[in-house]
Amino acid sequence: MHLPDKFFKERKLEYLVENQTSYTLNNASMHVFETHLQAEKVFLQFDQPVLASMLIGKKVMHLRDKKSFNFLPGESLILPSNEVMCIDFPEANEENPTRCLAMAISDEKINKVINLMNEVMPKHDGTEWVLMDYNYHFTNDASIYGIIQRLLYLFTENHPSKDYFVDNMLQELIIRILQGNTREKYMQNASKISSNNRLAYVIEFISQHLHEPLSVSDLSKKACMSESHFHKTFKEELGVTPIDYINSERIKMAINLLKDPDRKIKEIYLECGFENRSYFNRLFKRKIHVSPGEYQSKFIKH
Template sequence: MPIKFKPKLLPLKKEEELKTLVENRSVYALPHCELNVFETHQASEKVKLVFNDMVLTTMLRGKKVMHLFGSQHFDYLPGESVIVPNYEEMVIDFPEADRDNPTQCLALAVDGDILKDTLQLLNDKYPKAETGDSWNIDLSCFHLQNSLEITATIDRLVRISTEPIAAKDVLADFTLKELLIRLMQTQARQLILDSYHKHTGNRFAYVVQYIKDHLHEEITVDKLSNLCCMSKPNFFRCFKREFGISPVDFVVQERLKQAKTLLGDVSMSVSEACYASGFKDLSYFFKLFKRIEGVTPNEYRRRLN
């Protein structure tokens, strides 16, 4: 079960402030991006939305059903983001929205020039480890779970956009570039995670497969760097650059996902789920789980059953 990192909730509009109950829009304009906050307070179907620029959308509250690219549709929930190319029509259903359970979604329209500049910087100065591979926004991975890094950067960009902050435009541009980099790193990580068995020539895919197959064992950076035929410092640096997370943190996140899956098995105790996922310290496991998930492993299990 994937970990979802949810951006901070924004205050909802008061009823008298709403211009419409369906996709009420608040706009915060910056030089190279436009932050839109959409709220819907009643059930609706087939609401259409188009932007002139590429848009990164992130769900904050409630549930939508998104229809994209002509035929694809899926539930869209808090802790998830969707990338929509420019001029692509979104058709949105709000099956559960009402005044007590509104939806709230961020839509960040990104100027094409800053995207181009960010891609050029990465490909010139920080090329990918695999020959022939390059940085880009991959639209085959348009629906993704927010990483901790994406969530923190979105929260920071929202604060810059919505509050009276000195040098707002400069800070917004730096943060927007960081968000684009974090997004591409998360995409790269998700693509490898979803289909690592297909990327047989990719060294990091081989490492990911090894980690997944050996979560219950001790996994060292020395071992992983040897699998990649790279020095330990170079492996650590390249892994973090490509995926936006250190190899050590990646192993911890994969163990936490494994533990969440095992907690669904009522025949297994919480301590057994902890140790079977590769954690050696039960107290550390409880603290980590509570910090990431917001609930203890026992509370998480009760919610599942």
């Protein structure tokens, strides 16, 4: 993820540890933190919910109710209001500074989006969309990455309408994060909640039958929904179509199997439920950016 050139032209580098450059709009503020020295136990706190995203370098995060973990580029973290972060910078130096984005979003904006979601895309089990009150650490997918990159540009742009532009991007960001969080909860807790949640039941069924043919028609019957209603409900709550979800899980399975350099690629794609090599190759390269063969070659011992 890249900071716009305009950021470097305008920012003042006053501190070597957590130098802060801030941009404030009506419903959100964006802060870019840069650290040019190794440091430990640096504390940071916001009075609004925050999206933190790593841009460059590595942090070690220490948060309440969570084991310490490495925070790396391509990852984001949702923090509730007033969460205290304790941060280590084990690798920062002047040549390779650590850079991180922290975007504080107003409660008013978040509640407005959540109310809209509950009105136009209510959950199938009758529960309501709410902002998580815990720390949610995740890897950015392509859509989240694109939104954050766009927000970096919009906040630094001198445009008279940028408040409106940012507002629209924030709405999409909040919706996608909540959908991703729901998807993650279903994946982690499917067996516990599948008896009284139809989507969780389908998620568990998919995980146990990835090697078999899976169709939206069959899955909708498992969920006791019409095919069109199932497809719409799945996409609105989890943020992806059923087929995209199945393919994503199959690619994850293939990634693990390809770590064995002695396995034949044909065996692997068939074991993961793909019917032909070209479709498997295309999906794998789209997600991993290398072919299955190139990925597997990394694990050959020389």
